[in-house]
Amino acid sequence: MRVQLAINGEKREAEVEPRLLLVHLIRDVFRLTGTHVGCDTTHCGACTVLLDGRPVKSCTIFAVQAHGKELMTVEGLEQDGKLHPVQEGFMQEHGLQCGFCTPGMLMTSYAFLSKNPQPDEDEIRWAISGNLCRCTGYVNIVKAIQYAAARLRQGGA
Amino acid sequence: MMALRTSPEIGGMGHSVKRKEDPRFIRGKGTYVDDIQLAGMLYLDIVRSPFAHAKIKKIDASKALAIPGVLAVITGQDLAKYNLHGMPTLMSDTQMVLPVEKVMYQAQEVAAVLAKERYIAADGVEAVEVEYEPLPVVVDPKKALEPSAPVLRTDKKDKKDNHIWHWEWGDRAATDRAFREAEVTVKEDIYIPRIHVASIETCGCVAHFDKVMGKLTVWMTTQAPHAIRTVFALVAGHVGLAEHKIRIVSPDIGGGFGGKVPVYPGYVIAVAAAVLTGAPVKWIEDRMENLQADSFARDYHITAELAATKNGTLTALRIKTIADHGYTDAAANPSKFPAGLFHICTGSYDFKAAHVEVDGVYTNKPPGGIAYRCSFRVTEAVHTIERMADLMAHQLGMDPAEFRLKNFIKPEQFPYKSALGWEYDSGNYAAALRKAMDKIGYAELQREQAEKRKRGELMGIGISSFTEIVGAGPSKHFDILGLKMFDSAEIRIHPTGKVIARFGTRSQGQGHETTYAQIIAEELGIPVADIQVEEGDTDTAPYGLGTYASRSTPTAGAAGAMAARKIRDKARKIAAHLLEAAEEDLVWEPGKFSVKGAPNRLKTIQEIAFAAYTNHPPGMEAGLEAVSYYDPPNLTYPFGSYICVVDIDKGTGEVKVRRFVAVDDCGNIINPMIVEGQIHGGLTMGLAPALYEEISYDENGNIQGGSFMDYLLPTAVETPKWETDKTCTPSPHHPLGAKGVGESATVGAPAAIANAVVDALWHLGVRHIDIPITPAKVWKLLREHGVTE
Ligand code: FES
Ligand code: FES
Numbered sequence: 001m002r003v004q005l006a007i008n009g010e011k012r013e014a015e016v017e018p019r020l021l022l023v024h025l026i027r028d029v030f031r032l033t034g035t036h037v038g039c040d041t042t043h044c045g046a047c048t049v050l051l052d053g054r055p056v057k058s059c060t061i062f063a064v065q066a067h068g069k070e071l072m073t074v075e076g077l078e079q080d081g082k083l084h085p086v087q088e089g090f091m092q093e094h095g096l097q098c099g100f101c102t103p104g105m106l107m108t109s110y111a112f113l114s115k116n117p118q119p120d121e122d123e124i125r126w127a128i129s130g131n132l133c134r135c136t137g138y139v140n141i142v143k144a145i146q147y148a149a150a151r152l153r154q155g156g157a
Numbered sequence: 158m159m160a161l162r163t164s165p166e167i168g169g170m171g172h173s174v175k176r177k178e179d180p181r182f183i184r185g186k187g188t189y190v191d192d193i194q195l196a197g198m199l200y201l202d203i204v205r206s207p208f209a210h211a212k213i214k215k216i217d218a219s220k221a222l223a224i225p226g227v228l229a230v231i232t233g234q235d236l237a238k239y240n241l242h243g244m245p246t247l248m249s250d251t252q253m254v255l256p257v258e259k260v261m262y263q264a265q266e267v268a269a270v271l272a273k274e275r276y277i278a279a280d281g282v283e284a285v286e287v288e289y290e291p292l293p294v295v296v297d298p299k300k301a302l303e304p305s306a307p308v309l310r311t312d313k314k315d316k317k318d319n320h321i322w323h324w325e326w327g328d329r330a331a332t333d334r335a336f337r338e339a340e341v342t343v344k345e346d347i348y349i350p351r352i353h354v355a356s357i358e359t360c361g362c363v364a365h366f367d368k369v370m371g372k373l374t375v376w377m378t379t380q381a382p383h384a385i386r387t388v389f390a391l392v393a394g395h396v397g398l399a400e401h402k403i404r405i406v407s408p409d410i411g412g413g414f415g416g417k418v419p420v421y422p423g424y425v426i427a428v429a430a431a432v433l434t435g436a437p438v439k440w441i442e443d444r445m446e447n448l449q450a451d452s453f454a455r456d457y458h459i460t461a462e463l464a465a466t467k468n469g470t471l472t473a474l475r476i477k478t479i480a481d482h483g484y485t486d487a488a489a490n491p492s493k494f495p496a497g498l499f500h501i502c503t504g505s506y507d508f509k510a511a512h513v514e515v516d517g518v519y520t521n522k523p524p525g526g527i528a529y530r531c532s533f534r535v536t537e538a539v540h541t542i543e544r545m546a547d548l549m550a551h552q553l554g555m556d557p558a559e560f561r562l563k564n565f566i567k568p569e570q571f572p573y574k575s576a577l578g579w580e581y582d583s584g585n586y587a588a589a590l591r592k593a594m595d596k597i598g599y600a601e602l603q604r605e606q607a608e609k610r611k612r613g614e615l616m617g618i619g620i621s622s623f624t625e626i627v628g629a630g631p632s633k634h635f636d637i638l639g640l641k642m643f644d645s646a647e648i649r650i651h652p653t654g655k656v657i658a659r660f661g662t663r664s665q666g667q668g669h670e671t672t673y674a675q676i677i678a679e680e681l682g683i684p685v686a687d688i689q690v691e692e693g694d695t696d697t698a699p700y701g702l703g704t705y706a707s708r709s710t711p712t713a714g715a716a717g718a719m720a721a722r723k724i725r726d727k728a729r730k731i732a733a734h735l736l737e738a739a740e741e742d743l744v745w746e747p748g749k750f751s752v753k754g755a756p757n758r759l760k761t762i763q764e765i766a767f768a769a770y771t772n773h774p775p776g777m778e779a780g781l782e783a784v785s786y787y788d789p790p791n792l793t794y795p796f797g798s799y800i801c802v803v804d805i806d807k808g809t810g811e812v813k814v815r816r817f818v819a820v821d822d823c824g825n826i827i828n829p830m831i832v833e834g835q836i837h838g839g840l841t842m843g844l845a846p847a848l849y850e851e852i853s854y855d856e857n858g859n860i861q862g863g864s865f866m867d868y869l870l871p872t873a874v875e876t877p878k879w880e881t882d883k884t885c886t887p888s889p890h891h892p893l894g895a896k897g898v899g900e901s902a903t904v905g906a907p908a909a910i911a912n913a914v915v916d917a918l919w920h921l922g923v924r925h926i927d928i929p930i931t932p933a934k935v936w937k938l939l940r941e942h943g944v945t946e
Contacts, residue, residue, distance in 0.1 A: 017276065024275070033192035034185015036411070038357040039444040043865035046357055074185035087183040091175060094834045098666025099182030100189065100358045100411025125873040132865075134357050134412050135666045137837030138873040 003067045007032065008076030016063045022056075023047045025063035026073060034074035034103045038132070045131030048104035049073050055111040057130075074103035077110065085151035086110050086144070095144030097135035105131050109145045117153055119145070162679065163747045168686075169679030170893065173830035177670045177685070187409040193363045193376050195437040199228065201427050202278035202440075204268040204285045205450065206260040209296070209521040209858020210309070211289035213259060216268055221284035226277035228434070230285055231269040231426060233257035239396050241429055244420065245388075246487035247638055248495070250321075251312070252524055254422040259292065261309065261484035262523045263858050264449035266422045271430050271438065294858040295319065298458065298481040298518040309484060309519045321486050321517035324495040327577050332512035335473035339464035343548045348927045349537050350851045351456040351481070351522070353448050354529045355870060356665070358411020360451060361441035362424050364431035371397070373432065374404045377424055380417045380663055381703025382407040384637055386695045388420060389428070396432065407693035413665035414842070415527040418489050418705050419452045449863040452489070452525030453852060456481040457499075457537045463549045471549070471564045474503055474511040474576075476541065480526070482517050488526035489705070490533050491635040491642065497533025498626050500577040504542035505586045505624045505796060506564040511576040521858045530842050530903040532627050532706030543621040543908030544915075544925065551919055556603075557912070558594060561622050562587055572889070579626065581794045582896075583886045585822070590622050590798035593820040596882055597800045610920060615805035615944075617917025620798065621909035627897040628711025628793040629702075637702055641788070644712035645699035646720045648677060649782040652770040654763030656681075656688040658720075661701010662713040663693040667899055668831045669709060673717050675827050676893065680721030681728075682748025682762055699784055707795075707897035710827065711888075716787035718892040723783035727769075731781075732760045734774035793888045793896040797821040799909040805917050808946040810936030812848060812914055814877040819906075824887045824896035833881055836902045840879050843906025845871050851929050918942070 004013040007030060014029050026035050026049065038046035040059045047059040050072040077084040086109045089095065096102040105128060112119070112127040119127070124145050125138070133141060163169030181187050218230035233255035236242040246252045255266055270281030295301045295309060301319040310316045336342060362377035379385050382405040390400035410417065427440040442451070457478050464473040480496065482488060490497040496515040503511050528534060550560035565586040566573050573581040594600075602618055609616045632641035645661035658677055662669060674688040692698055701713060725745065732750035733740045736758055743750045751759035760768075769781040802816040819840055826832050849869035852862045862868040887894030907928055914930050915923055921942040926934060939945075 019276070027191075028194070028275070031194070032185070033188075036189070036358070037191065038359070038411075039865050041444060041865055044357055044444075074183075078184060083183070090183050091179045094176070094830050096179060096182055096666075097668070097834060097838060098356070098358070098410060098412045099178070099187050100356075100666075102182050103185045106183065121878075125876075129872040129874045132357060132870050132872060134355065134414070134842070134870065135838045136834060137839075137841035137879060138876045139837045139879050140834060142873065 001064050003063050005066050005069050005071050007071045008073060018062065018064055020063040021059055022061040022063050022066050023058035026058060032073050032075050036100055036103060038100065043132065045104040045108060046101050048107045048131065050107055050111055055108050074106055077106060084110065086113065086148040088151065089144035089148035093140050093143040093147050095136060095141045101131060101133040105133065105141060109148065113149055113152055117149060119149060163682065167678050167682055167684050167747060169675055169747060170825065170827050172675065172828065174671055174675055174685050174828055176668050177674065178668065189358055189409050189411055190361045190363060190376050190378050191441050195363065195365060198437040198439055199271055199273060199434065200275045200278040201430055201438050202270050202282045203266050203423060204270065204282050204287065206263060206265045206267050208260060208289050208291050209263045209294045210292040211260050212292060213256060213267065213287060214290055215288040217286040220286065221270055221281040224277060224280055224284060226273040227270060227281040228273065229271040230281065231271065231430060236429060239429065241393065241425060244392055244425060246485055246524065247419065247489050248486045248492060250486035252485045252487050254425045262521050263860055264446065269426045294521045296520055296522065296854045296856060296858050298479050298520050301518050301520050309521065319519040321482060321519060322495050323516050325512065325514040326500045327512035328510055329512045331510040332473050332475050335510045336462065336464050336475060339472060340467045341553060342462060342464045343545065343552050344462040345545065345548055345925050347459045347461060347541055347544055347925065349455045349457045349459065349540055350853065350928065351453045352529060352846050352850045353451065353453060353852060353868065354414035354416035355448060355868065356412030356414055356416055359442045359444060359447040360417060360421055362427050363437055363439045364428045365437040366432045366435060368435045372402045372404065373398055373428065374406065375428060376406045376408055378410055378417045379405065379407045380413045380665060380705050382663060382693055382695050383661055383700045384640055384702055385420065387640065388638060405695045407663045410663065410665040414530045415454065415489065415705055416451055417665065418527060419487065419525050421451060445864050448868055449860050450523050452527040453523060454527050454529030455537060456526065459541050461541050461545050463545045465549055469553050469555050469560055469563055471506050472509055474508050476502055476513040478515040480515055480517045481520050481522065482526055483522035483524040484519055485524040486517055487524035489528060491629065491637065492639065493634060494533065497528065499534040499538050501535055501579060501624065501626045502538035502542050503575050503577055504539060505566060505622050507566045508576045513577065522854065528706065530839060530900045532629055532900065535626055536904045539623045539904050540908045543623060544911060547912045547915065548924065557620050558590060558599060561590060561620065580791060582791055582888050582890055584624065584794060584796050585884065585886050586622055586796060588884050589796060589820045589822055592882060592884060593798040593800045593818050596880065597816060597818040599800065602802060615807060615917045617803045617913040619801045619909045619911065619913025619916055621905050621912060622798040623905035624794055624796045625901050625904055626792050626794055627707035628789055629706040629708050630792050631790060632788045640702060642702050643786045643788040644701040644708065644716050645784065645786045646713060646716035647699045647784045648720045648724060650724065650766045652767050654683060654687065654766040656683055658688060658690050658717065659698040660690065660692045660713045660717065661699050662704040662709045664704060667709060667835065672710065672827050672831060673714065676714055676717045677721050680718055681725060707899040710895050711793045711891060711897045712787055712789055714895060715789060715892045716785040719787055720783040720785035723785065724781055727781060728762060728765045730777065731765045731768050731773060735760050735768055790890050793891060795823040795896040795898055795901050797901055797905055799905050801909040801913040803913040803917060805914065805935060807939060807944055810932040810939060812930055812935060814844065814910065816880065817877045818880045819902060820882045820884060821898060821901055822884045822886050823898035823901065824885065824891065825894035827895060832898050835899050836881050837879050839900055839902025840906050841871055841876050842903040844876060844910065847907040847910035847928050847930060849929050
C-alpha cells in the first residue's frame with residue numbers, strides 16, 4: 001500500500017505492507033532514528049510522535065493509519081538551527097541520562113505544553129506518566145518541562 | 158566541600174558543567190544499536206521455548222524456509238558443528254547458545270531465523286515447528302536441594318543434585334559463641350526477589366564479517382566491549398576469529414544497569430550467522446524477550462540473625478543464604494567471589510564477629526545473576542543488614558536512629574577492617590545520618606506519628622544507613638573471567654592544545670564524556686570544551702574492563718587523572734626548556750607553569766603543547782600523550798543515610814512514600830549536577846523493587862511479569878520528589894578523593910522504604926514484609942491483624 005504523509009513539514013511517500021508499524025516506517029524506511037522502540041506494547045512511550053499534533057505511540061499504529069496526516073518527530077523540534085525550549089529545558093536541567101527515552105519525553109512535553117502552558121508539578125507528572133524513564137528519576141524531567149513552560153510563556157519558541 | 162581550583166571556563170572538578178553528550182540526544186541524533194543499518198543487512202529473530210523444562214524431540218523448519226525472504230533456520234545442531242552451541246559463563250560454568258537436547262527455562266532460545274526483513278524473520282519464527290516432551294520442572298531452589306528433586310544438569314557427568322557451590326566466610330566458632338552468650342537476638346527470613354534491570358533500550362547487535370579483510374565488527378549493547386572481544390577470541394578462535402581481527406563497538410547505550418554485561422545467545426548466533434553468510438546481521442530483542450530471558454538480578458533467600466547486648470551494642474551477625482542461579486551458574490561476579498561482595502553484609506556497623514554462608518542452586522529459570530545497579534550482591538547485603546538493624550532496634554525498644562548511631566563504625570576507626578575482612582577506606586556515618594535527620598525533621602515526624610497512631614492512622618519512618626563497596630577492583634582480588642580488573646585512559650594533546658581522550662569504560666548514560674573531560678581539565682587546566690572523550694570502540698580505546706559496579710570514576714577516572722599527571726610531568730620539562738629555568742623552579746597552577754617569584758614568566762599548557770611538536774627539548778621524544786592502566790589499591794566505600802516517610806491506606810493497603818531524604822557521601826565530587834542526577838535515578842531504581850518490581854514463576858516455570866503490562870516500572874506519578882543532600886569524606890587512596898556514586902541509591906533505598914512500612918505496622922505485630930511491598934500484601938497483613946477501614 002502507498003502511504004503519503006508529511007514528516008516534519010516535508011512530504012514523503014512509501015510503498016508499505018499493510019501491517020508495517022508507524023515506528024518502523026519512521027525509523028527503517030525514512031531513517032529518522034530519533035524515535036525509539038522500548039517495549040512495543042504501548043507502555044514506555046519511547047516511540048511517541050505527534051500525528052496531526054496529537055501525541056501517539058508509534059509502535060501501536062500502522063503506517064497506513066498515518067496516510068494523509070502531518071507527522072512530527074523529535075527531528076522536527078529544532079527550527080532553523082534553533083533548539084525548541086523543551087530541548088533547551090532538558091539540557092539545562094539535566095533531564096536526560098542515557099537519552100533513550102528522551103525523544104518520546106520531548107514529544108509528549110511539547111504536546112502537553114501547547115495545551116497547558118502553565119502547568120503545576122502534578123499536572124506535569126501525570127502528563128508524562130505514559131513515558132517511562134529508567135535513568136533520571138523524573139525530578140529533573142519535571143524541572144526541564146517547567147523551564148520550557150517558562151521560556152514558552154516569555155515567547156521563547 | 159572541596160574548594161574549586163579551576164574557573165568555570167575551564168570547568169574542572171566541582172563545576173556543574175552541562176553535559177557534552179546532550180546536544181545529540183535531544184536532537185534524536187544519538188546512535189544506538191538499532192539505528193545502525195548496513196547495506197544488505199539481514200535480520201535475526203529467535204524461536205523460544207514455551208516450556209520451562211523439556212526434551213526437544215524435533216525441530217521442523219520446512220514451513221519457515223518456505224516463506225519467501227527466509228534464508229535460514231539455525232539450530233543447536235548447526236552451531237554444534239562449529240562447537241558454538243554452548244559457551245562458558247562468567248563463572249566458568251557452561252551455558253547453551255542453542256540447545257541440542259533439552260530446554261531449561263521458559264523463553265529459552267531454541268532456534269533462530271535469518272531473513273531479509275525484520276517482519277519476515279518474525280513470520281519465520283511463527284512457522285518453525287518444535288516438538289517438545291515436557292520434563293519435571295524445579296522452580297523453588299529450596300525444593301531443588303531436596304534429595305527427591307530431579308537432577309537438572311544432566312549434561313554434567315556425575316552431577317547427582319542441584320547444588321552448585323557452598324561458600325562461607327568469617328569466623329564460625331567466634332560467631333556461634335557470641336550468639337550463645339548474647340543477651341538479645343533477632344532472626345528473620347528475608348527474600349529478595351528476582352527482578353530485571355529493564356533498561357528502556359533492550360539488547361541487540363549488528364554483526365558484520367568482512368571476508369576480504371577477515372575482520373569481524375560487532376556493534377553491540379555492551380558495558381564491557383574489551384572483555385567481550387577477548388571472550389569472543391577465546392571462544393571462537395578455532396573458527397578463525399583472532400582478537401586483532403575483532404572490533405567491538407559499543408555505540409550509544411540506552412541504559413545498562415548491569416544487564417548489558419553478559420553475553421546473550423542472540424549475540425553469538427548473530428555473529429555466527431554473519432561469519433557464515435558474509436552479510437551483516439542484526440538482532441534486536443523485544444521487551445518480552447528482554448524481561449523473560451535476559452539475566453535476572455537478586456533472587457536471594459536469606460536467613461539472618463543479629464546478636465546484641467541489652468543496652469543495644471551489636472555483637473555478632475550470622476547469615477545463611479540460598480541463591481537461585483537458574484539453570485547455570487552465570488552470575489556476574491569476580492570469579493574468586495562466588496557470592497560476589499555479599500560479605501559486605503556487616504554494613505556500617507562495628508561487629509566483633511560475623512559469619513556468612515551462601516549456597517548456589519540450579520533451577521529451571523534463566524541464567525545469569527547480574528547486579529542490578531549495584532556491585533555484585535551489595536544490594537542484597539545492604540537490604541539484609543538494614544532490615545535487621547531495624548528489627549533489633551525495635552526489639553530492644555530503641556529508636557532506630559539512636560541504635561545506628563550507637564553501633565556505627567566511628568570516624569577515627571578508619572581505615573577499618575571489618576569482621577569479614579574488608580578494609581573500609583573512610584567514612585563518617587553519624588554525620589550523614591544526623592544531616593538526614595535534621596533535613597527531614599526527625600523528632601517532629603516522630604511526634605506526628607505518635608499522634609496519628611492514636612487516631613488509628615498508619616504512618617511509618619524508615620532509615621537505611623548503608624555502606625557501599627564499589628570500584629571493582631584491585632587486580633589482586635578482582636577479575637572477570639580471569640581478566641584482572643584495572644581500567645584505562647589514554648590522553649593525547651594535539652599541537653594546538655586540544656585533547657582527545659579515550660577510556661576503557663563505556664557510559665550508558667552516566668555522562669562520562671563530560672565527567673572525564675572535567676577530570677582532565679582539573680589536572681591540566683585545559684577547558685572541558687577542548688577535550689573530546691571517546692569510549693566503547695575496541696579498535697581505538699585502550700584495554701579496560703568496562704562500566705559496571707560503579708567502577709568508572711574509581712578506576713577509569715583515576716586512570717584519567719594519572720595519565721594527565723604523566724603529561725603534566727612532561728609538560729614541566731618542556732616548560733623548563735622554553736622558560737630556560739630549572740624544573741624545580743616552576744610552579745604549576747591549572748593551565749600554566751610560571752617561574753617561582755616571577756609569575757609573569759609563564760607558559761600556558763597550550764603553548765607547551767605546541768612546543769611539544771615544534772620546539773621540544775633536544776633528546777626528548779616529540780608529542781604530548783600518555784596512557785595509564787590504573788589498578789586501584791583498594792575498593793572505595795561510599796555511604797549514606799536515607800530516611801523515608803510512608804503513609805499507608807488502610808482501605809487498599811497502598812503505600813505512599815510521602816517524603817524521602819537521601820544524604821549521600823561519595824567523597825570528592827566531579828560534577829555535582831551529574832551526581833545528583835545519578836542519585837535521583839538510583840533512588841527510583843530502589844523504589845521500584847521495594848514496591849513494584851518482581852519476576853515470579855508458577856510451579857510449571859511459567860513467568861509472571863514478563864512484559865511491561867505486569868512488570869511494573871514506576872512512572873513520574875508513583876515516583877516521590879526526591880530530596881537530596883550530601884556530606885563529603887574523600888577516599889584517601891583515590892587520586893581525586895572520589896568514590897563513585899552510580900548505584901549507592903539503588904542499594905540503599907529499598908531498606909529505607911521497607912523499614913518505613915514495617916515501622917508503620919510494628920505496633921500491630923508486623924515484624925517483616927518481603928519486597929516488593931504490594932498493596933495486596935499489605936492489605937492482607939492489615940486484615941490478618943484486625944485492621945479494617
Ligand atoms: S515502544 Fe511504543 S510505547 Fe514503548
Ligand atoms: S534517560 Fe535513560 S531512559 Fe530516560
